[in-house]
Amino acid sequence: METLNYRFEQGSRKLAAEPKIVGVVSSGNLEVLIESATLDGACEIVIQTAAAGFGPIWQAVMHDFQQRWQLSDTRIAINDMGATPAVVSLRLDQAVETMLGGAS
Amino acid sequence: MNAPTRVWDSLQRNRAERLARAQTALGGDLAGKALPAARIADLLHAVLECGDRVCIEGNNQKQADFLAGALSRLDAARINNLHMLQSVLALPEHLDVFERGVASKLDFSFSGPQAGRVARLASAGKLNIGAIHTYLELFGRYFIDLPPRVSLVAAEAADRKGNIYTGPNTEDTPVIVEATSFKNGIVIVQVNQIMDQLPRIDIPGDWVDFVVESPTPYYIEPLFTRDPALISEIQVLMAMMAIKGIYAEYEIQRLNHGIGFDTAAIELLLPTYAESLGLRGKIGTNWALNPHPALIPAIEAGFVESIHSFGSELGMENYIRARPDVFAVGPDGSMRSNRAYCQAAGHYACDMFIGSTLQIDLQGNSSTATLGRIAGFGGAPNMGADARGRRHASPAWLKAGRQARAGTSAIPRGQKLVVQMVETFREHMQPAFVEKLDAWELAEQAKMAIPPVMIYGDDVTHILTEEGIANLLLCRTAEEREQAIRGVAGYTPVGLARDKRMVENLRDRGIIQRAEDLGIDKRLATRDLLAAKNMKDLVRASGGLYDPPKRFRNW
Amino acid sequence: MSSYLEANARERLALFDSFEEFVGPAQRVVSPHLAQLNAPVSFDDGVVVGRARLGDYAVFAAAQEGGFMGGAVGEVHGAKLVGMLRRAVAEKPDAVVLLLETGGVRLHEANAGLIAVSEVMRAVLDARDAGIPVIVLIGGANGAFGGMGIVARCANTLIISEEGRLAMSGPEVIETANGVEEFDSRDRALVWRTTGGKHRYLMGDVQRIVDDSVPAFRAAAIEAIAAIAAARDAQNGAVGLTLEAMEAEQAMLEQRIARFGALPDPLDVWAAMGVGKPAEVPMLDVAAFTAAANPHRQGV
Numbered sequence: 001m002e003t004l005n006y007r008f009e010q011g012s013r014k015l016a017a018e019p020k021i022v023g024v025v026s027s028g029n030l031e032v033l034i035e036s037a038t039l040d041g042a043c044e045i046v047i048q049t050a051a052a053g054f055g056p057i058w059q060a061v062m063h064d065f066q067q068r069w070q071l072s073d074t075r076i077a078i079n080d081m082g083a084t085p086a087v088v089s090l091r092l093d094q095a096v097e098t099m100l101g102g103a104s
Numbered sequence: 105m106n107a108p109t110r111v112w113d114s115l116q117r118n119r120a121e122r123l124a125r126a127q128t129a130l131g132g133d134l135a136g137k138a139l140p141a142a143r144i145a146d147l148l149h150a151v152l153e154c155g156d157r158v159c160i161e162g163n164n165q166k167q168a169d170f171l172a173g174a175l176s177r178l179d180a181a182r183i184n185n186l187h188m189l190q191s192v193l194a195l196p197e198h199l200d201v202f203e204r205g206v207a208s209k210l211d212f213s214f215s216g217p218q219a220g221r222v223a224r225l226a227s228a229g230k231l232n233i234g235a236i237h238t239y240l241e242l243f244g245r246y247f248i249d250l251p252p253r254v255s256l257v258a259a260e261a262a263d264r265k266g267n268i269y270t271g272p273n274t275e276d277t278p279v280i281v282e283a284t285s286f287k288n289g290i291v292i293v294q295v296n297q298i299m300d301q302l303p304r305i306d307i308p309g310d311w312v313d314f315v316v317e318s319p320t321p322y323y324i325e326p327l328f329t330r331d332p333a334l335i336s337e338i339q340v341l342m343a344m345m346a347i348k349g350i351y352a353e354y355e356i357q358r359l360n361h362g363i364g365f366d367t368a369a370i371e372l373l374l375p376t377y378a379e380s381l382g383l384r385g386k387i388g389t390n391w392a393l394n395p396h397p398a399l400i401p402a403i404e405a406g407f408v409e410s411i412h413s414f415g416s417e418l419g420m421e422n423y424i425r426a427r428p429d430v431f432a433v434g435p436d437g438s439m440r441s442n443r444a445y446c447q448a449a450g451h452y453a454c455d456m457f458i459g460s461t462l463q464i465d466l467q468g469n470s471s472t473a474t475l476g477r478i479a480g481f482g483g484a485p486n487m488g489a490d491a492r493g494r495r496h497a498s499p500a501w502l503k504a505g506r507q508a509r510a511g512t513s514a515i516p517r518g519q520k521l522v523v524q525m526v527e528t529f530r531e532h533m534q535p536a537f538v539e540k541l542d543a544w545e546l547a548e549q550a551k552m553a554i555p556p557v558m559i560y561g562d563d564v565t566h567i568l569t570e571e572g573i574a575n576l577l578l579c580r581t582a583e584e585r586e587q588a589i590r591g592v593a594g595y596t597p598v599g600l601a602r603d604k605r606m607v608e609n610l611r612d613r614g615i616i617q618r619a620e621d622l623g624i625d626k627r628l629a630t631r632d633l634l635a636a637k638n639m640k641d642l643v644r645a646s647g648g649l650y651d652p653p654k655r656f657r658n659w
Numbered sequence: 660m661s662s663y664l665e666a667n668a669r670e671r672l673a674l675f676d677s678f679e680e681f682v683g684p685a686q687r688v689v690s691p692h693l694a695q696l697n698a699p700v701s702f703d704d705g706v707v708v709g710r711a712r713l714g715d716y717a718v719f720a721a722a723q724e725g726g727f728m729g730g731a732v733g734e735v736h737g738a739k740l741v742g743m744l745r746r747a748v749a750e751k752p753d754a755v756v757l758l759l760e761t762g763g764v765r766l767h768e769a770n771a772g773l774i775a776v777s778e779v780m781r782a783v784l785d786a787r788d789a790g791i792p793v794i795v796l797i798g799g800a801n802g803a804f805g806g807m808g809i810v811a812r813c814a815n816t817l818i819i820s821e822e823g824r825l826a827m828s829g830p831e832v833i834e835t836a837n838g839v840e841e842f843d844s845r846d847r848a849l850v851w852r853t854t855g856g857k858h859r860y861l862m863g864d865v866q867r868i869v870d871d872s873v874p875a876f877r878a879a880a881i882e883a884i885a886a887i888a889a890a891r892d893a894q895n896g897a898v899g900l901t902l903e904a905m906e907a908e909q910a911m912l913e914q915r916i917a918r919f920g921a922l923p924d925p926l927d928v929w930a931a932m933g934v935g936k937p938a939e940v941p942m943l944d945v946a947a948f949t950a951a952a953n954p955h956r957q958g959v
Contacts, residue, residue, distance in 0.1 A: 001697050019685035024667050025701040026726035033684050033702050050699045051533060057595045077687075079699050084529040085595040086338050086570040090626070097627065631665060648942070658822075658847040658855075659941035 002052035011072035030080040037075040049080040115288035137266040159252035162190030168258035170318035176200035219477035238485040246283035258322040266309030272416035285311035330368035341629035343369035362459020375405035392450035401635035423649040455500035456521035468561030488559040507577035528594035535596035668722040674877035675711035704735040708743040716753040725760035733765035737775020744782035763805015776806035788899035797823040817865035819856035863958015
């Protein structure tokens, strides 16, 4: 298992108070827990992943995610079991959309 | 003066000698053309000669397994150095003949399940590969420089005169038998049964020398069956992009789908997503395609006008019989497939090929070659090639040709769409996009003259990943092409090394299109969009006519 | 999303009108054992528990996540189930509804997993004893196996789909222990014929079989609760175990094995039961199957 931590400053979008969770920790999949938190406006993301050694890819995916959503005072926690970047981005977007009440 | 006279009928004479030896060896056991299964070894020892070119059906689906077994058990001291010609190496027996020294040379097209063993035997010097071909190419050589001396084929049934019924799984048999018979070769057929009256005659008895009823029916591999339960959300998203971004955009009516789950997802989205876009009757009307079970819902929904097939598919026989307007059904009510004709049709009469791959490089060269495995590519190089001999126009062909030549001084011509569809990462986080194909290393390892490429970059017109579509037709320089590929290569090292400015510019020009650019809401990309979500749904869609093989059923 | 089979645990909770979760994922009560094995955890340890409204009824409920470790029960997972059941005894809802999808004990957690499952069994029986009916729904890809298969059979009513499976030993285990001639675990048709919803319905191990849809499971759960309430009111029918009911079940099991024990395949069992055209049973839809099965099924 590998633990990765990211912190992004200068977001602007705050989310609702109630935590949400999407996804399942099954092979090739991940769960994303998203909640509001007092973080001086920052967005913190902590990832526990069963697929070690892909730090730079996670970095790029998280950076693009934050570019899309500009989250502020948000904590995201991920349990990952080898999902590809495509699935990771999908779940992250689903998590935010669920928070915004727009998920299908 | 006495000039030495050339003998002009050596092949006929040699054929007569072989037939005479067979007669002597089998004696009273030979009834017309039929011999009992127990005497097959004696027949083969009699009609074969060392160094013969032997063609065996080793097809994609159908296997002359009884004959393959018999060949592999021959006395290598008596029969050896055979030059095998076959479309596919599918059975262990296909390699046993090399292991045991009965055969030493091979020309083929595909070896999927046996690719590792092919590589090992080749490097051990027991298997000398002449060349890897695409199917139509190999068939072509049967008439030019690789005529089979003896052919071992499989069929449904024979009558007492040796007429042959090949039925739905006709596949490669006609081209093999014609090439052999019309070069005075020997044709041996294993059949499931001998009948008094065949449903129809697929191969005339005049072209057949020996018939043997095999103890068990010939083996058929259900290669084109895909369980919808295994299709992922990402594959659904890619299928949506294919339908909206390519099929609709170019009005693709005549097409071929390569094998795999990616295309199965497209097939299952026709009655739902494509229907919602008003595309019924506008796309996917005429197909060069095996009878994919995943296409059943689209057929039932009225999308499909016609399908011509390379082979059949296990379990689809009754459904095909009940849909004679759609499939190539004969006057007797059963289908006839034909790999050679369908490959020709796919090449010239279709406007698009779409298929999956394992690796793509920065020029768009696509290959499934990996180290330690010599697999070949089957029909893909033919289906996935621009048909330069084509002359008839269609909207899709003209549009692609215009896009490729806009702004250049080239004379107008059309172009076939060749789409490579692949997720940026494969299993175990292996990137699909690479700077250099594994094919280079394989070529060195296996001593090949050139790296084995499935589809060359100049033939690829579009690359589709979960990140979007790269339209290579619109690229004007090698650099644009490279960045267009990097632009859809996502978070692979190739993708991360993109020139961000250039990629943005390519997106502005429509050379790269993301899902949002195509107006696709990613939240709709769920399995709920599939017209069938499991095997039972497919059976129900077929009205109970589709009978999936055991391995696909939980009932 | 309507398919119960394809839905994950949280999506299946849509069968309730409202759901209030206990010990939710935000509290991060995760398995204390998996990190040692370098295995990923799940924030809810693979089970959602809470209280809910189901039509007219106030219920307590749990939904197991089959995708996480096959739904297997570890220490935290089991404690959440037990805690929910004990709270039900205290608060007395109209019923407990268990959406089971599980391979049984989570072997990674060894004794903690075994103890957890046995505690769940005890807690289910305690809930019944306190007059709270326990309804089990089985319709996930992993079925309900192992010790949780036993838990399922401790419930008042079991509702299953034909895709669902109920058994104790898994197919691979049977094959390994007794040989492939006894049970070919790769013969999926055989596995579903033996452990799947249709056979279980015919054998009387489950009381209802429904379509693979969340609304169908919902309706059946409501009907089950209503039926138990009506029986209780009408005849003072017991919700908990009674000696009489146990003896009746024992007699049914003895008679069942006497009648069918020597038959090699469920098809033979169905034929012996008098079911017409047994070979067609697997392809029948639920309505047609139920009509064909009802005159002959066991356990009625």
